[in-house]
Amino acid sequence: MSSGNDEAVPAPHATRPSRPQTVDLTRLIVGGVLVAATASLPFWPGVNSYFVALAVRALIFIALGQAWNVIAGIGGQLSLGNGVFFGIGAYGTAMLFTRVGITPWIGALLSVGLAGLAAIVMGAATLRFRGVYFALATVVISLGFERLTRHFVDFTGGDAGFSEPFLGTSPWAMQSRGPTPFLILSLGVVVGFYLLTRVLLVSSFGLQLQPVRDEEAAAASGVNVFHIKIMGLLLSAVMTALVGAIYVQFYLVIDPTAAFGLMQEIQIQLPALIGGLGTAGGPVIGGAFMVLVSEATNWLASGMSVHGLDVLAFGVLLLVVVLRAPHGVLGAFMRPPGAGSRR
Protein backbone atom coordinates (compact mmCIF):
# COMPACT_ATOMS: atom_id res chain seq x y z
CA MET A 1 0.00 0.00 0.00
CA SER A 2 1.33 3.38 -0.85
CA SER A 3 2.05 5.73 1.94
CA GLY A 4 -0.48 8.35 2.79
CA ASN A 5 -1.89 9.91 5.82
CA ASP A 6 -4.83 7.97 6.90
CA GLU A 7 -6.95 10.03 9.21
CA ALA A 8 -7.72 7.63 12.00
CA VAL A 9 -9.71 8.17 15.13
CA PRO A 10 -9.52 11.70 16.43
CA ALA A 11 -7.37 11.31 19.45
CA PRO A 12 -6.18 14.49 21.00
CA HIS A 13 -4.33 12.50 23.61
CA ALA A 14 -3.05 9.80 21.30
CA THR A 15 0.58 10.69 21.46
CA ARG A 16 0.51 11.94 25.01
CA PRO A 17 1.27 9.04 27.30
CA SER A 18 -1.35 8.66 29.98
CA ARG A 19 0.00 9.05 33.44
CA PRO A 20 -0.33 6.10 35.76
CA GLN A 21 -3.48 6.83 37.63
CA THR A 22 -3.88 7.11 41.33
CA VAL A 23 -6.89 5.33 42.75
CA ASP A 24 -9.77 7.60 42.00
CA LEU A 25 -12.19 7.40 44.91
CA THR A 26 -15.21 8.80 43.05
CA ARG A 27 -14.82 6.33 40.21
CA LEU A 28 -14.39 3.46 42.65
CA ILE A 29 -17.60 4.37 44.50
CA VAL A 30 -19.67 4.94 41.33
CA GLY A 31 -18.38 1.69 39.84
CA GLY A 32 -19.01 -0.26 43.04
CA VAL A 33 -22.56 1.03 43.35
CA LEU A 34 -23.31 0.21 39.68
CA VAL A 35 -21.94 -3.31 40.00
CA ALA A 36 -23.79 -3.95 43.26
CA ALA A 37 -27.02 -2.56 41.83
CA THR A 38 -26.76 -4.74 38.72
CA ALA A 39 -25.81 -7.89 40.63
CA SER A 40 -28.71 -7.47 43.07
CA LEU A 41 -31.20 -6.71 40.27
CA PRO A 42 -33.13 -10.01 40.61
CA PHE A 43 -33.91 -9.18 44.26
CA TRP A 44 -35.35 -5.75 43.59
CA PRO A 45 -39.07 -5.38 44.13
CA GLY A 46 -41.03 -5.44 40.88
CA VAL A 47 -38.19 -6.82 38.78
CA ASN A 48 -39.22 -9.90 36.83
CA SER A 49 -37.09 -12.20 34.74
CA TYR A 50 -37.84 -10.13 31.63
CA PHE A 51 -35.86 -7.25 33.12
CA VAL A 52 -33.06 -9.53 34.22
CA ALA A 53 -32.86 -11.01 30.72
CA LEU A 54 -32.81 -7.49 29.34
CA ALA A 55 -29.90 -6.65 31.63
CA VAL A 56 -28.05 -9.74 30.36
CA ARG A 57 -28.66 -8.58 26.79
CA ALA A 58 -27.30 -5.17 27.67
CA LEU A 59 -24.21 -6.66 29.34
CA ILE A 60 -23.50 -8.93 26.35
CA PHE A 61 -23.85 -5.94 24.07
CA ILE A 62 -21.55 -3.87 26.27
CA ALA A 63 -18.93 -6.62 26.38
CA LEU A 64 -18.90 -6.90 22.57
CA GLY A 65 -18.41 -3.15 22.40
CA GLN A 66 -15.56 -3.35 24.91
CA ALA A 67 -13.83 -5.99 22.81
CA TRP A 68 -14.22 -3.99 19.60
CA ASN A 69 -12.98 -0.91 21.44
CA VAL A 70 -9.60 -2.59 21.94
CA ILE A 71 -8.77 -2.88 18.24
CA ALA A 72 -10.75 0.10 16.97
CA GLY A 73 -10.77 2.56 19.83
CA ILE A 74 -7.29 2.02 21.19
CA GLY A 75 -5.63 0.60 18.07
CA GLY A 76 -7.49 2.80 15.57
CA GLN A 77 -8.17 -0.06 13.11
CA LEU A 78 -11.76 -0.05 11.88
CA SER A 79 -12.52 -3.77 12.14
CA LEU A 80 -15.79 -4.78 10.49
CA GLY A 81 -14.88 -8.41 11.06
CA ASN A 82 -15.29 -8.94 14.79
CA GLY A 83 -18.41 -10.96 13.99
CA VAL A 84 -16.05 -13.68 12.74
CA PHE A 85 -14.71 -14.14 16.27
CA PHE A 86 -18.15 -13.82 17.82
CA GLY A 87 -19.43 -16.50 15.45
CA ILE A 88 -16.49 -18.84 16.12
CA GLY A 89 -17.05 -18.47 19.87
CA ALA A 90 -20.77 -19.12 19.61
CA TYR A 91 -20.82 -21.83 16.93
CA GLY A 92 -17.74 -23.51 18.37
CA THR A 93 -19.09 -23.76 21.90
CA ALA A 94 -22.52 -24.94 20.78
CA MET A 95 -21.16 -27.52 18.35
CA LEU A 96 -18.56 -28.95 20.71
CA PHE A 97 -21.30 -29.38 23.32
CA THR A 98 -24.02 -30.78 21.05
CA ARG A 99 -21.91 -32.90 18.74
CA VAL A 100 -19.00 -34.00 20.93
CA GLY A 101 -20.46 -33.60 24.42
CA ILE A 102 -17.72 -31.31 25.68
CA THR A 103 -18.98 -29.10 28.52
CA PRO A 104 -19.33 -25.47 27.37
CA TRP A 105 -16.84 -24.36 30.04
CA ILE A 106 -14.11 -26.24 28.18
CA GLY A 107 -15.76 -25.72 24.79
CA ALA A 108 -15.69 -21.97 25.30
CA LEU A 109 -11.96 -22.06 26.01
CA LEU A 110 -11.30 -24.18 22.91
CA SER A 111 -13.43 -21.85 20.79
CA VAL A 112 -11.69 -18.80 22.18
CA GLY A 113 -8.39 -20.39 21.25
CA LEU A 114 -9.67 -21.08 17.74
CA ALA A 115 -10.82 -17.47 17.42
CA GLY A 116 -7.37 -16.32 18.52
CA LEU A 117 -5.83 -18.46 15.81
CA ALA A 118 -8.28 -17.02 13.28
CA ALA A 119 -7.32 -13.51 14.42
CA ILE A 120 -3.64 -14.18 13.81
CA VAL A 121 -4.29 -15.55 10.31
CA MET A 122 -6.77 -12.80 9.49
CA GLY A 123 -4.54 -10.10 10.93
CA ALA A 124 -1.50 -11.35 9.04
CA ALA A 125 -3.52 -11.18 5.82
CA THR A 126 -5.26 -7.86 6.33
CA LEU A 127 -3.52 -5.64 8.87
CA ARG A 128 -1.02 -4.42 6.30
CA PHE A 129 -3.91 -2.76 4.49
CA ARG A 130 -4.42 0.78 5.62
CA GLY A 131 -7.56 2.54 6.76
CA VAL A 132 -10.59 1.87 4.64
CA TYR A 133 -8.92 -1.05 2.83
CA PHE A 134 -8.63 -2.89 6.16
CA ALA A 135 -12.32 -2.26 6.86
CA LEU A 136 -13.26 -3.62 3.41
CA ALA A 137 -11.08 -6.70 3.80
CA THR A 138 -12.52 -7.56 7.22
CA VAL A 139 -16.09 -7.06 6.07
CA VAL A 140 -15.74 -9.48 3.15
CA ILE A 141 -14.10 -12.08 5.40
CA SER A 142 -17.10 -11.82 7.70
CA LEU A 143 -19.53 -12.07 4.77
CA GLY A 144 -17.57 -15.06 3.48
CA PHE A 145 -18.12 -16.81 6.81
CA GLU A 146 -21.81 -15.96 6.60
CA ARG A 147 -22.11 -17.56 3.16
CA LEU A 148 -20.15 -20.64 4.20
CA THR A 149 -22.33 -21.23 7.27
CA ARG A 150 -25.40 -20.88 5.07
CA HIS A 151 -24.04 -23.34 2.53
CA PHE A 152 -22.85 -26.20 4.74
CA VAL A 153 -26.29 -26.91 6.19
CA ASP A 154 -25.41 -30.33 7.59
CA PHE A 155 -22.47 -28.95 9.53
CA THR A 156 -23.78 -25.60 10.72
CA GLY A 157 -27.58 -25.79 10.49
CA GLY A 158 -27.67 -23.36 7.56
CA ASP A 159 -30.07 -20.41 7.51
CA ALA A 160 -32.07 -21.63 10.50
CA GLY A 161 -28.98 -21.57 12.66
CA PHE A 162 -27.55 -24.03 15.14
CA SER A 163 -29.47 -24.65 18.33
CA GLU A 164 -28.54 -26.44 21.52
CA PRO A 165 -30.93 -28.77 23.32
CA PHE A 166 -32.15 -27.28 26.59
CA LEU A 167 -31.38 -29.53 29.54
CA GLY A 168 -32.87 -27.41 32.31
CA THR A 169 -30.72 -25.80 34.98
CA SER A 170 -27.40 -27.58 34.78
CA PRO A 171 -23.99 -26.21 35.68
CA TRP A 172 -22.29 -28.89 33.58
CA ALA A 173 -24.26 -27.84 30.48
CA MET A 174 -23.77 -24.16 31.42
CA GLN A 175 -27.51 -23.70 31.10
CA SER A 176 -30.08 -22.21 33.40
CA ARG A 177 -33.84 -21.91 33.51
CA GLY A 178 -33.72 -18.39 34.96
CA PRO A 179 -31.45 -15.59 33.71
CA THR A 180 -29.81 -14.79 37.06
CA PRO A 181 -26.64 -16.92 36.70
CA PHE A 182 -26.02 -15.33 33.32
CA LEU A 183 -26.48 -11.90 34.86
CA ILE A 184 -23.65 -12.61 37.30
CA LEU A 185 -21.48 -14.22 34.60
CA SER A 186 -21.86 -11.44 32.06
CA LEU A 187 -21.50 -8.77 34.73
CA GLY A 188 -18.22 -10.41 35.73
CA VAL A 189 -17.07 -10.31 32.10
CA VAL A 190 -17.99 -6.64 31.70
CA VAL A 191 -16.17 -5.69 34.92
CA GLY A 192 -13.18 -7.78 33.87
CA PHE A 193 -13.10 -6.17 30.41
CA TYR A 194 -13.42 -2.71 31.99
CA LEU A 195 -10.45 -3.31 34.27
CA LEU A 196 -8.51 -4.84 31.38
CA THR A 197 -9.15 -1.74 29.26
CA ARG A 198 -8.05 0.52 32.12
CA VAL A 199 -4.84 -1.45 32.51
CA LEU A 200 -4.37 -1.49 28.74
CA LEU A 201 -4.61 2.28 28.52
CA VAL A 202 -1.63 2.73 30.81
CA SER A 203 0.35 -0.47 30.10
CA SER A 204 3.32 -0.44 27.78
CA PHE A 205 1.41 -2.62 25.28
CA GLY A 206 -1.49 -0.19 25.33
CA LEU A 207 0.84 2.74 24.94
CA GLN A 208 2.37 1.03 21.90
CA LEU A 209 -1.03 0.19 20.48
CA GLN A 210 -2.28 3.76 20.76
CA PRO A 211 0.30 5.46 18.51
CA VAL A 212 -0.29 2.69 15.94
CA ARG A 213 -3.13 4.96 14.86
CA ASP A 214 -0.43 7.26 13.58
CA GLU A 215 1.76 4.74 11.84
CA GLU A 216 4.68 6.90 10.85
CA ALA A 217 5.06 8.28 14.35
CA ALA A 218 4.87 4.80 15.82
CA ALA A 219 7.42 3.37 13.41
CA ALA A 220 9.71 6.30 14.05
CA SER A 221 9.59 5.68 17.78
CA GLY A 222 10.63 2.08 17.25
CA VAL A 223 7.31 0.29 17.62
CA ASN A 224 6.87 -2.78 15.42
CA VAL A 225 3.55 -1.55 14.05
CA PHE A 226 2.44 -4.74 12.32
CA HIS A 227 3.24 -6.96 15.28
CA ILE A 228 1.46 -4.69 17.75
CA LYS A 229 -1.59 -4.49 15.51
CA ILE A 230 -1.83 -8.28 15.32
CA MET A 231 -1.59 -8.53 19.10
CA GLY A 232 -4.36 -5.93 19.39
CA LEU A 233 -6.61 -7.86 17.02
CA LEU A 234 -5.81 -11.09 18.87
CA LEU A 235 -6.85 -9.61 22.21
CA SER A 236 -10.02 -8.16 20.70
CA ALA A 237 -10.80 -11.54 19.09
CA VAL A 238 -10.33 -13.53 22.29
CA MET A 239 -12.61 -11.15 24.19
CA THR A 240 -15.25 -11.24 21.43
CA ALA A 241 -15.24 -15.05 21.20
CA LEU A 242 -15.71 -15.35 24.97
CA VAL A 243 -18.83 -13.19 24.71
CA GLY A 244 -19.98 -15.34 21.78
CA ALA A 245 -19.78 -18.43 23.98
CA ILE A 246 -21.85 -16.78 26.73
CA TYR A 247 -24.33 -15.54 24.13
CA VAL A 248 -24.98 -19.00 22.73
CA GLN A 249 -25.34 -20.55 26.19
CA PHE A 250 -27.87 -17.87 27.12
CA TYR A 251 -29.96 -17.87 23.95
CA LEU A 252 -29.20 -21.50 22.97
CA VAL A 253 -29.24 -20.62 19.27
CA ILE A 254 -26.92 -18.89 16.83
CA ASP A 255 -27.61 -18.16 13.17
CA PRO A 256 -25.49 -16.77 10.31
CA THR A 257 -27.06 -13.31 10.39
CA ALA A 258 -26.64 -12.90 14.15
CA ALA A 259 -23.03 -14.06 13.93
CA PHE A 260 -21.58 -12.63 10.73
CA GLY A 261 -24.23 -10.31 9.25
CA LEU A 262 -23.35 -6.79 8.21
CA MET A 263 -25.86 -5.25 10.62
CA GLN A 264 -24.30 -7.24 13.47
CA GLU A 265 -20.87 -5.91 12.49
CA ILE A 266 -22.23 -2.41 12.72
CA GLN A 267 -24.05 -2.90 16.01
CA ILE A 268 -20.88 -4.23 17.65
CA GLN A 269 -19.32 -0.81 17.06
CA LEU A 270 -22.08 1.36 18.37
CA PRO A 271 -21.54 1.12 22.17
CA ALA A 272 -17.97 2.35 21.94
CA LEU A 273 -18.72 4.98 19.32
CA ILE A 274 -21.69 6.40 21.16
CA GLY A 275 -20.20 6.18 24.63
CA GLY A 276 -16.67 7.29 23.79
CA LEU A 277 -14.14 5.57 21.57
CA GLY A 278 -10.89 4.47 23.15
CA THR A 279 -12.03 4.96 26.73
CA ALA A 280 -12.71 2.30 29.36
CA GLY A 281 -16.09 3.65 30.40
CA GLY A 282 -17.36 4.53 26.90
CA PRO A 283 -18.64 1.13 25.75
CA VAL A 284 -20.34 0.58 29.13
CA ILE A 285 -22.26 3.84 29.01
CA GLY A 286 -22.92 3.58 25.26
CA GLY A 287 -24.15 -0.02 25.44
CA ALA A 288 -26.45 0.60 28.39
CA PHE A 289 -27.78 3.73 26.71
CA MET A 290 -28.46 1.85 23.48
CA VAL A 291 -30.41 -0.95 25.12
CA LEU A 292 -32.52 1.69 26.87
CA VAL A 293 -33.10 3.46 23.56
CA SER A 294 -33.93 0.17 21.88
CA GLU A 295 -36.48 -0.71 24.58
CA ALA A 296 -38.02 2.77 24.51
CA THR A 297 -38.37 2.80 20.72
CA ASN A 298 -39.77 -0.74 20.67
CA TRP A 299 -42.35 0.34 23.23
CA LEU A 300 -43.20 3.36 21.09
CA ALA A 301 -43.23 1.28 17.93
CA SER A 302 -45.58 -1.35 19.35
CA GLY A 303 -48.14 1.44 19.72
CA MET A 304 -47.68 2.58 16.12
CA SER A 305 -47.10 -0.85 14.54
CA VAL A 306 -43.87 0.09 12.80
CA HIS A 307 -40.66 -1.89 12.99
CA GLY A 308 -37.05 -0.89 12.97
CA LEU A 309 -37.41 2.33 14.95
CA ASP A 310 -34.48 1.24 17.11
CA VAL A 311 -32.22 0.90 14.09
CA LEU A 312 -33.36 4.33 12.94
CA ALA A 313 -32.52 5.74 16.37
CA PHE A 314 -29.08 4.06 16.28
CA GLY A 315 -28.43 5.50 12.83
CA VAL A 316 -29.34 9.01 13.92
CA LEU A 317 -27.29 8.62 17.12
CA LEU A 318 -24.28 7.41 15.16
CA LEU A 319 -24.58 10.28 12.70
CA VAL A 320 -24.89 12.89 15.43
CA VAL A 321 -22.05 11.42 17.46
CA VAL A 322 -19.59 11.22 14.56
CA LEU A 323 -20.45 14.67 13.20
CA ARG A 324 -20.97 16.57 16.45
CA ALA A 325 -19.33 14.68 19.33
CA PRO A 326 -16.44 12.57 18.04
CA HIS A 327 -15.46 11.64 21.58
CA GLY A 328 -18.86 10.18 22.34
CA VAL A 329 -21.29 10.96 25.09
CA LEU A 330 -18.65 10.42 27.75
CA GLY A 331 -16.18 12.67 25.96
CA ALA A 332 -18.74 15.39 25.39
CA PHE A 333 -19.63 15.63 29.06
CA MET A 334 -16.57 14.55 30.93
CA ARG A 335 -13.61 15.76 28.97
CA PRO A 336 -13.59 19.53 28.70
CA PRO A 337 -11.43 20.70 25.80
CA GLY A 338 -7.80 20.85 26.73
CA ALA A 339 -8.26 19.05 30.02
CA GLY A 340 -5.59 16.74 31.29
CA SER A 341 -5.84 13.04 31.88
CA ARG A 342 -7.57 10.39 29.79
CA ARG A 343 -10.74 9.03 31.24
Added chain:
Amino acid sequence: MIQALLSGILLGGIYGLFAVGFSLVFGVMRIVNFAHGELVMLAMYSGLTVYDLTGIDPLLSLPLTCLLIAGLGVLLYLGAFRHFVGRASMQQLLVAIAIAMILQVGAQIVFGPDTHGMAQSWGSQYLLFGTNFFSYAQVAAFFIALLCVTAVELILRKTRWGQDIRAVADDAEAAELVGLDTHRINTGAFALSCAIAAVAGSVLITYYPVNPGTGFALMPITLIATVVGGLGSVAGAFLGGIACGVISQVAGALAGPALQEVPLYVLLLLFLAFRPQGLFGRRVAF
Protein backbone atom coordinates in the same frame (compact mmCIF):
# COMPACT_ATOMS: atom_id res chain seq x y z
CA MET B 1 -22.57 -23.19 -18.37
CA ILE B 2 -23.04 -20.91 -21.37
CA GLN B 3 -26.30 -19.83 -19.79
CA ALA B 4 -24.43 -18.95 -16.58
CA LEU B 5 -21.74 -17.11 -18.52
CA LEU B 6 -24.18 -15.03 -20.53
CA SER B 7 -26.48 -14.23 -17.64
CA GLY B 8 -23.34 -13.32 -15.69
CA ILE B 9 -22.46 -10.76 -18.35
CA LEU B 10 -26.00 -9.35 -18.37
CA LEU B 11 -26.14 -9.17 -14.58
CA GLY B 12 -22.60 -7.80 -14.53
CA GLY B 13 -23.73 -4.82 -16.58
CA ILE B 14 -25.96 -3.79 -13.68
CA TYR B 15 -23.21 -4.43 -11.12
CA GLY B 16 -20.99 -2.33 -13.33
CA LEU B 17 -23.49 0.50 -13.22
CA PHE B 18 -23.50 0.39 -9.39
CA ALA B 19 -19.73 0.38 -9.36
CA VAL B 20 -19.43 3.30 -11.79
CA GLY B 21 -21.57 5.55 -9.60
CA PHE B 22 -19.75 4.46 -6.47
CA SER B 23 -16.33 4.79 -8.07
CA LEU B 24 -17.04 8.30 -9.34
CA VAL B 25 -17.54 9.64 -5.83
CA PHE B 26 -14.51 7.80 -4.57
CA GLY B 27 -12.32 8.92 -7.46
CA VAL B 28 -13.25 12.58 -7.25
CA MET B 29 -13.48 13.16 -3.51
CA ARG B 30 -12.08 9.99 -1.89
CA ILE B 31 -15.40 9.26 -0.22
CA VAL B 32 -16.48 5.67 0.30
CA ASN B 33 -20.24 6.02 0.02
CA PHE B 34 -21.54 2.98 1.85
CA ALA B 35 -25.06 4.35 1.30
CA HIS B 36 -24.81 4.07 -2.51
CA GLY B 37 -26.86 0.86 -2.46
CA GLU B 38 -29.58 2.66 -0.50
CA LEU B 39 -29.81 5.24 -3.30
CA VAL B 40 -30.34 2.41 -5.79
CA MET B 41 -32.97 0.90 -3.49
CA LEU B 42 -34.83 4.21 -3.20
CA ALA B 43 -34.73 4.61 -6.99
CA MET B 44 -36.29 1.17 -7.31
CA TYR B 45 -39.10 2.21 -4.94
CA SER B 46 -39.54 5.47 -6.83
CA GLY B 47 -40.00 3.68 -10.14
CA LEU B 48 -42.32 1.11 -8.57
CA THR B 49 -44.47 3.72 -6.81
CA VAL B 50 -44.98 5.72 -10.00
CA TYR B 51 -45.86 2.50 -11.81
CA ASP B 52 -48.34 1.45 -9.13
CA LEU B 53 -50.03 4.85 -9.07
CA THR B 54 -50.15 5.71 -12.77
CA GLY B 55 -49.08 2.65 -14.72
CA ILE B 56 -46.14 4.55 -16.23
CA ASP B 57 -43.16 2.29 -16.84
CA PRO B 58 -40.12 2.87 -14.54
CA LEU B 59 -37.95 3.51 -17.59
CA LEU B 60 -40.24 6.38 -18.64
CA SER B 61 -40.33 7.87 -15.14
CA LEU B 62 -36.53 7.71 -15.08
CA PRO B 63 -36.02 11.50 -15.35
CA LEU B 64 -38.19 12.05 -12.28
CA THR B 65 -36.35 9.34 -10.33
CA CYS B 66 -32.98 10.81 -11.36
CA LEU B 67 -34.06 14.22 -10.16
CA LEU B 68 -35.32 12.89 -6.82
CA ILE B 69 -32.27 10.77 -6.06
CA ALA B 70 -29.81 13.43 -7.24
CA GLY B 71 -31.61 15.93 -5.01
CA LEU B 72 -31.31 13.57 -2.06
CA GLY B 73 -27.64 13.10 -2.91
CA VAL B 74 -26.99 16.84 -2.88
CA LEU B 75 -28.62 17.01 0.57
CA LEU B 76 -26.45 14.15 1.83
CA TYR B 77 -23.34 15.76 0.41
CA LEU B 78 -24.03 19.19 1.85
CA GLY B 79 -25.26 17.81 5.18
CA ALA B 80 -22.62 15.18 5.85
CA PHE B 81 -20.05 14.10 3.25
CA ARG B 82 -18.81 17.65 2.59
CA HIS B 83 -16.85 17.46 5.84
CA PHE B 84 -14.83 14.46 4.73
CA VAL B 85 -13.72 15.34 1.20
CA GLY B 86 -10.20 14.21 0.44
CA ARG B 87 -9.75 11.57 3.13
CA ALA B 88 -11.52 8.25 3.36
CA SER B 89 -11.35 8.16 7.13
CA MET B 90 -12.96 5.94 9.71
CA GLN B 91 -15.45 8.67 10.60
CA GLN B 92 -16.42 9.10 6.97
CA LEU B 93 -17.15 5.39 6.66
CA LEU B 94 -19.19 5.48 9.85
CA VAL B 95 -21.22 8.47 8.65
CA ALA B 96 -21.97 6.63 5.40
CA ILE B 97 -23.03 3.54 7.37
CA ALA B 98 -25.27 5.67 9.59
CA ILE B 99 -26.91 7.23 6.53
CA ALA B 100 -27.40 3.77 5.03
CA MET B 101 -29.13 2.62 8.23
CA ILE B 102 -31.39 5.68 8.31
CA LEU B 103 -32.40 5.42 4.64
CA GLN B 104 -33.00 1.70 4.95
CA VAL B 105 -35.25 2.00 8.00
CA GLY B 106 -36.91 5.06 6.48
CA ALA B 107 -37.82 2.96 3.44
CA GLN B 108 -39.05 0.21 5.74
CA ILE B 109 -41.34 2.59 7.61
CA VAL B 110 -42.74 4.14 4.43
CA PHE B 111 -42.98 1.08 2.17
CA GLY B 112 -43.11 -1.77 4.68
CA PRO B 113 -40.61 -4.61 5.16
CA ASP B 114 -42.05 -6.88 2.45
CA THR B 115 -40.62 -7.51 -1.00
CA HIS B 116 -42.49 -5.86 -3.86
CA GLY B 117 -42.07 -6.18 -7.60
CA MET B 118 -43.87 -5.08 -10.71
CA ALA B 119 -46.97 -7.21 -11.15
CA GLN B 120 -46.95 -7.22 -14.92
CA SER B 121 -44.01 -6.14 -16.98
CA TRP B 122 -43.00 -6.33 -20.61
CA GLY B 123 -39.69 -7.54 -19.20
CA SER B 124 -41.02 -10.83 -17.92
CA GLN B 125 -41.23 -12.25 -21.46
CA TYR B 126 -38.38 -14.45 -22.50
CA LEU B 127 -35.97 -14.32 -25.34
CA LEU B 128 -34.56 -17.60 -26.63
CA PHE B 129 -31.07 -18.16 -27.98
CA GLY B 130 -30.86 -21.83 -28.86
CA THR B 131 -31.17 -23.58 -25.53
CA ASN B 132 -30.47 -20.46 -23.51
CA PHE B 133 -33.10 -17.99 -22.47
CA PHE B 134 -33.11 -14.50 -21.01
CA SER B 135 -35.85 -12.11 -20.06
CA TYR B 136 -36.25 -9.02 -22.23
CA ALA B 137 -35.67 -6.94 -19.12
CA GLN B 138 -32.26 -8.46 -18.46
CA VAL B 139 -31.11 -7.80 -22.00
CA ALA B 140 -32.56 -4.29 -22.06
CA ALA B 141 -30.99 -3.56 -18.67
CA PHE B 142 -27.58 -4.52 -19.94
CA PHE B 143 -27.77 -2.25 -22.97
CA ILE B 144 -29.15 0.66 -20.96
CA ALA B 145 -26.30 0.20 -18.50
CA LEU B 146 -23.80 0.18 -21.37
CA LEU B 147 -25.38 3.31 -22.83
CA CYS B 148 -25.33 5.07 -19.47
CA VAL B 149 -21.69 4.25 -18.80
CA THR B 150 -20.71 5.41 -22.27
CA ALA B 151 -22.58 8.66 -21.66
CA VAL B 152 -20.79 9.18 -18.35
CA GLU B 153 -17.43 8.50 -19.93
CA LEU B 154 -18.24 10.99 -22.71
CA ILE B 155 -19.37 13.62 -20.20
CA LEU B 156 -16.13 13.20 -18.28
CA ARG B 157 -13.95 13.31 -21.41
CA LYS B 158 -15.64 15.79 -23.69
CA THR B 159 -17.53 18.39 -21.68
CA ARG B 160 -16.06 21.31 -19.78
CA TRP B 161 -17.83 20.15 -16.62
CA GLY B 162 -16.40 16.66 -17.01
CA GLN B 163 -12.91 18.04 -17.43
CA ASP B 164 -13.34 20.07 -14.27
CA ILE B 165 -14.42 16.94 -12.40
CA ARG B 166 -11.39 15.06 -13.67
CA ALA B 167 -9.12 17.91 -12.68
CA VAL B 168 -10.44 17.78 -9.11
CA ALA B 169 -10.05 14.00 -9.10
CA ASP B 170 -6.42 14.32 -10.22
CA ASP B 171 -5.40 16.92 -7.70
CA ALA B 172 -7.95 18.91 -5.76
CA GLU B 173 -5.44 21.45 -4.48
CA ALA B 174 -4.06 22.18 -7.92
CA ALA B 175 -7.59 22.48 -9.28
CA GLU B 176 -8.36 25.01 -6.60
CA LEU B 177 -5.17 26.93 -7.40
CA VAL B 178 -6.17 27.37 -11.03
CA GLY B 179 -9.48 28.81 -9.92
CA LEU B 180 -11.90 25.90 -9.98
CA ASP B 181 -14.69 25.93 -7.42
CA THR B 182 -14.06 22.45 -6.01
CA HIS B 183 -17.02 22.63 -3.68
CA ARG B 184 -19.45 23.20 -6.55
CA ILE B 185 -17.74 20.56 -8.71
CA ASN B 186 -17.88 17.99 -5.91
CA THR B 187 -21.57 18.67 -5.36
CA GLY B 188 -22.16 18.15 -9.08
CA ALA B 189 -20.12 14.95 -9.19
CA PHE B 190 -22.02 13.61 -6.18
CA ALA B 191 -25.33 14.38 -7.90
CA LEU B 192 -24.08 12.66 -11.07
CA SER B 193 -23.19 9.57 -9.05
CA CYS B 194 -26.69 9.58 -7.55
CA ALA B 195 -28.24 9.94 -10.99
CA ILE B 196 -26.30 6.87 -12.12
CA ALA B 197 -27.66 5.03 -9.06
CA ALA B 198 -31.13 6.17 -10.12
CA VAL B 199 -30.65 4.71 -13.61
CA ALA B 200 -29.46 1.44 -12.07
CA GLY B 201 -32.48 1.30 -9.76
CA SER B 202 -35.00 2.16 -12.47
CA VAL B 203 -33.63 -0.52 -14.77
CA LEU B 204 -33.39 -3.13 -12.02
CA ILE B 205 -36.96 -2.73 -10.80
CA THR B 206 -38.29 -3.84 -14.20
CA TYR B 207 -37.29 -7.42 -13.40
CA TYR B 208 -36.01 -7.58 -9.83
CA PRO B 209 -38.30 -7.07 -6.80
CA VAL B 210 -37.24 -4.67 -4.07
CA ASN B 211 -37.26 -4.64 -0.28
CA PRO B 212 -35.61 -2.14 2.09
CA GLY B 213 -32.50 -4.32 2.40
CA THR B 214 -31.93 -4.79 -1.36
CA GLY B 215 -29.47 -1.92 -1.75
CA PHE B 216 -27.39 -2.81 1.27
CA ALA B 217 -27.17 -6.42 0.12
CA LEU B 218 -25.67 -5.23 -3.18
CA MET B 219 -22.93 -3.16 -1.54
CA PRO B 220 -20.30 -5.92 -1.17
CA ILE B 221 -20.43 -6.71 -4.90
CA THR B 222 -20.26 -3.01 -5.72
CA LEU B 223 -17.18 -2.59 -3.54
CA ILE B 224 -15.50 -5.62 -5.08
CA ALA B 225 -16.29 -4.55 -8.65
CA THR B 226 -14.84 -1.13 -7.90
CA VAL B 227 -11.64 -2.41 -6.34
CA VAL B 228 -11.11 -5.03 -9.07
CA GLY B 229 -11.75 -2.54 -11.85
CA GLY B 230 -9.65 0.14 -10.25
CA LEU B 231 -10.76 2.82 -7.82
CA GLY B 232 -11.67 5.95 -9.73
CA SER B 233 -11.77 4.46 -13.21
CA VAL B 234 -15.19 4.52 -14.92
CA ALA B 235 -14.53 1.92 -17.62
CA GLY B 236 -12.60 -0.18 -15.10
CA ALA B 237 -15.48 -0.20 -12.65
CA PHE B 238 -17.89 -1.29 -15.41
CA LEU B 239 -15.62 -4.12 -16.51
CA GLY B 240 -15.09 -5.04 -12.85
CA GLY B 241 -18.85 -5.32 -12.51
CA ILE B 242 -19.07 -7.63 -15.51
CA ALA B 243 -16.24 -9.77 -14.13
CA CYS B 244 -18.09 -10.02 -10.80
CA GLY B 245 -21.32 -10.96 -12.55
CA VAL B 246 -19.67 -13.72 -14.56
CA ILE B 247 -17.70 -15.12 -11.63
CA SER B 248 -20.70 -15.16 -9.28
CA GLN B 249 -23.03 -16.79 -11.83
CA VAL B 250 -20.51 -19.45 -12.82
CA ALA B 251 -19.65 -20.18 -9.17
CA GLY B 252 -23.37 -20.34 -8.37
CA ALA B 253 -23.91 -22.85 -11.17
CA LEU B 254 -20.95 -24.97 -10.03
CA ALA B 255 -21.13 -24.81 -6.23
CA GLY B 256 -24.65 -23.76 -5.26
CA PRO B 257 -26.33 -20.39 -4.82
CA ALA B 258 -25.15 -19.74 -1.24
CA LEU B 259 -21.53 -19.83 -2.33
CA GLN B 260 -21.81 -17.75 -5.50
CA GLU B 261 -20.19 -14.69 -3.95
CA VAL B 262 -17.43 -16.41 -2.01
CA PRO B 263 -14.92 -16.43 -4.92
CA LEU B 264 -15.49 -12.68 -5.19
CA TYR B 265 -14.50 -12.17 -1.54
CA VAL B 266 -11.31 -14.13 -2.15
CA LEU B 267 -10.71 -12.08 -5.29
CA LEU B 268 -11.05 -8.84 -3.31
CA LEU B 269 -8.51 -9.98 -0.71
CA LEU B 270 -6.07 -10.98 -3.46
CA PHE B 271 -6.47 -7.63 -5.19
CA LEU B 272 -6.03 -5.70 -1.95
CA ALA B 273 -2.88 -7.65 -1.21
CA PHE B 274 -1.23 -7.67 -4.62
CA ARG B 275 -2.84 -5.05 -6.81
CA PRO B 276 -4.65 -2.45 -4.72
CA GLN B 277 -4.90 -0.08 -7.67
CA GLY B 278 -7.08 -2.62 -9.50
CA LEU B 279 -6.90 -3.55 -13.16
CA PHE B 280 -7.27 -0.09 -14.60
CA GLY B 281 -6.92 2.30 -11.70
CA ARG B 282 -4.11 4.50 -10.67
CA ARG B 283 -2.37 4.10 -7.37
CA VAL B 284 -4.23 6.30 -4.92
CA ALA B 285 -3.04 7.20 -1.50
CA PHE B 286 -5.46 7.61 1.34
